[in-house]
Amino acid sequence: MSPDERNTFLTEEKMCRMATLGHDGRPHTSALWFVWDGASVWINSVVKSQRFTDVIRDPRVNIIVDGGEGFGELRGVTIEGLVDAVGEVPRTGEPNDTLTAPEFAFARKYMERDEFPYDGGHAWLRVTPEKITSWDFRKYGS
Numbered sequence: 001m002s003p004d005e006r007n008t009f010l011t012e013e014k015m016c017r018m019a020t021l022g023h024d025g026r027p028h029t030s031a032l033w034f035v036w037d038g039a040s041v042w043i044n045s046v047v048k049s050q051r052f053t054d055v056i057r058d059p060r061v062n063i064i065v066d067g068g069e070g071f072g073e074l075r076g077v078t079i080e081g082l083v084d085a086v087g088e089v090p091r092t093g094e095p096n097d098t099l100t101a102p103e104f105a106f107a108r109k110y111m112e113r114d115e116f117p118y119d120g121g122h123a124w125l126r127v128t129p130e131k132i133t134s135w136d137f138r139k140y141g142s
Contacts, residue, residue, distance in 0.1 A: 001134040006077055009134075010036035010065060014109070018043065018127075019062045020054035028054055034065075035105040041079060041127040042102035047090045052123070055083040061127055068137070075136040081129040089123040099124055 001009060016034045019027045030051045035042045041063055045052050055061060059082045066076030087096045102124065103116035111117075 001075070001077070001136050005136070006132070006134050007036070007038055009067070009075065010041075010077055013065045013067055016041070016043075016063050016065045018051065020051050021058045021060060022050070022054055023057065033106070033110050034063075035102050035109060037101060037105070040129070041081070042106065043125040043127065044091075044106060044122050045125050046121055047123050048121070052125070055125060056085070059083045063127060072137050072140070075134075075138060077132060077134045079127065079129045080131040081127045083125050083127050086124045086126050090120050091118055091123050092120055093118040102126075 014033060015031055017029050017031050019029045022028050028050050030049070032043050032045070032051075061081060061083050063079040063081070064076060065079075066074065068074040068076075087099050088094050091099075104114065107113050107116040
């Protein structure tokens with residue numbers, strides 16, 4: 001995919017799978033909602049989850065976002081990167097300019113509203129890509 005195609009794909013797709021590393025080095029994979037801001041992936045994670053525990057211990061993750069049904073329709077993006085928690089943990093809504101855009105985008109994408117609700121059980125994880133790989137089988141002829 002071109003960078004523009006990749007950005008459109010990551011903005012429109014609703015589900016990603018994120019692999020973290022457990023304390024024993026084994027991968028733990030979670031299906032999650034996410035937003036892409038053109039530079040980072042934003043995950044609103046349950047604080048009392050294995051994934052949150054994993055990324056606090058070891059910030060290395062791998063994310064895959066894919067789509068398509070038949071073989072010739074398959075496309076996707078893999079992101080290898082590092083995670084950091086942004087804002088208070090758990091998030092209670094303290095003003096934070098860094099979170100304004102991802103919270104608005106998340107609320108619009110998944111809740112069809114303009115305000116992000118805080119439940120006291122989630123916190124924001126920002127994944128900064130170190131490597132991005134994409135593919136689109138639709139481009140390989142019909």
